[in-house]
Amino acid sequence: MDGISSSTTDESTTSTTESISLTAAPADPSPFAATKPSPPPAESLCRMGSGASVVLDGCGGGSEAESRKLPSSKYKGVVPQPNGRWGAQIYEKHQRVWLGTFNEEDEAARAYDVAAQRFRGRDAVTNFKPLSSDTDQNDEIEASFLSSHSKAEIVDMLRKHTYNDELEQSRRNYGSRNSRAKLNRSPSSAGHSGLGFGSGSDPLKAREQLFEKAVTPSDVGKLNRLVIPKQHAEKHFPLQSSNTSKGVLLNFEDGGGKVWRFRYSYWNSSQSYVLTKGWSRFVKEKGLKAGDIVSFKRSTGPDKQLYIDWKARDNSNSNGSNGNGPVTGPVQQLEPVQMVRLFGVNIFKIPGSGVVVEAGIGGGCNGKRIRDLELLELECSKKPRIIGAL
DNA sequence: CAATGTGTTGAT
DNA sequence: TCAACACATTGG
Numbered sequence: 001m002d003g004i005s006s007s008t009t010d011e012s013t014t015s016t017t018e019s020i021s022l023t024a025a026p027a028d029p030s031p032f033a034a035t036k037p038s039p040p041p042a043e044s045l046c047r048m049g050s051g052a053s054v055v056l057d058g059c060g061g062g063s064e065a066e067s068r069k070l071p072s073s074k075y076k077g078v079v080p081q082p083n084g085r086w087g088a089q090i091y092e093k094h095q096r097v098w099l100g101t102f103n104e105e106d107e108a109a110r111a112y113d114v115a116a117q118r119f120r121g122r123d124a125v126t127n128f129k130p131l132s133s134d135t136d137q138n139d140e141i142e143a144s145f146l147s148s149h150s151k152a153e154i155v156d157m158l159r160k161h162t163y164n165d166e167l168e169q170s171r172r173n174y175g176s177r178n179s180r181a182k183l184n185r186s187p188s189s190a191g192h193s194g195l196g197f198g199s200g201s202d203p204l205k206a207r208e209q210l211f212e213k214a215v216t217p218s219d220v221g222k223l224n225r226l227v228i229p230k231q232h233a234e235k236h237f238p239l240q241s242s243n244t245s246k247g248v249l250l251n252f253e254d255g256g257g258k259v260w261r262f263r264y265s266y267w268n269s270s271q272s273y274v275l276t277k278g279w280s281r282f283v284k285e286k287g288l289k290a291g292d293i294v295s296f297k298r299s300t301g302p303d304k305q306l307y308i309d310w311k312a313r314d315n316s317n318s319n320g321s322n323g324n325g326p327v328t329g330p331v332q333q334l335e336p337v338q339m340v341r342l343f344g345v346n347i348f349k350i351p352g353s354g355v356v357v358e359a360g361i362g363g364g365c366n367g368k369r370i371r372d373l374e375l376l377e378l379e380c381s382k383k384p385r386i387i388g389a390l
Numbered sequence: 391c392a393a394t395g396t397g398t399t400g401a402t
Numbered sequence: 403t404c405a406a407c408a409c410a411t412t413g414g
Contacts, residue, residue, distance in 0.1 A: 083394080091403050
């Protein structure tokens with residue numbers, strides 16, 4: 001049932017192995033600047049600016065009036081966007097993995113290359129990549145970098161255009177650090193001090209730490225999503241096959257007692273578990289920054305209330321930003337919304353009103369779009385099975 | 391409303 | 403697998 005793991009094991013999906021070694025390293029922030037050697041080998045489509053409504057300085061302004069069809073890219077994995085920009089995508093398992101949009105074809109092509117390397121290893125056909133030249137060292141670093149990150153992470157970086165930066169950092173760390181110690185450094189590693197969080201360590205609440213994650217630039221970027229490390233996602237927030245793609249709504253209570261509802265789902269496209277809807281609001285409200293740590297906890301009680309907290313990476317960050325107050329302070333719980341997984345459906349019980357809402361019942365959209373309950377579980381009367389495990 | 395990314399489908 | 407096309411969502 002858990003199609004998730006079976007169907008896609010994240011990196012392992014790549015079959016052969018994780019040994020995705022990279023050869024080239026656009027470690028340089030400048031994408032093609034340094035590496036712009038081999039033009040598109042294959043296709044060799046030399047179409048330029050033909051239909052894009054946006055100006056393409058690169059090719060000289062082509063005034064194009066043929067609007068309908070967008071110009072196809074000469075690069076593999078690059079597709080034109082209605083805006084005149086370029087999108088990058090790669091396919092795997094009949095599923096498309098969107099790599100983001102870019103202004104220049106080259107940039108998009110670059111992104112594709114990176115993804116190709118990460119997804120398919122060095123044999124992957126790329127637009128430029130085969131570049132290795134003399135920087136074996138860098139190659140090795142990038143190889144480590146890639147192999148130590150999930151596909152989802154790499155994809156996020158590409159989409160957020162932070163790949164080069166991340167790689168850059170990794171590079172530095174690599175040099176000073178060990179050549180190969182722990183390549184796994186995303187989630188709970190941050191500081192390890194972990195619990196220092198809400199400082200809570202308040203046994204009174206009977207809540208247990210599930211896991212933590214240092215948010216990446218992507219997590220707090222414009223992607224409006226939080227990638228939950230697969231291991232933790234499957235361990236703590238298992239999705240039923242029926243929910244996998246549709247997603248479910250999960251309620252989390254923050255340190256201030258505020259309840260946050262996030263859409264939690266599995267993205268086939270990037271093969272990752274993510275918190276999407278609602279996440280951006282959380283990021284804004286809390287003023288989350290890359291590097292900050294987000295912690296997930298769960299009540300040990302029957303309600304299994306979920307909690308979410310965060311902590312700035314640096315201790316007392318001036319936080320003078322906006323007014324997001326130090327909501328981080330004390331970890332207290334107010335009126336938690338109960339959520340129970342029933343029949344493969346999440347049921348939320350709103351305290352006070354005793355109202356029970358079925359996750360996903362989308363219905364009321366008055367003149368507006370369905371903004372809140374867009375995702376639904378279509379299984380209600382099916383398989384009467386209570387999943388209280390979570 | 392514009393931009394972005396997803397759903398889909400048809401071609402290779 | 404890939405890319406073209408359409409359009410649903412999201413953010414501003």
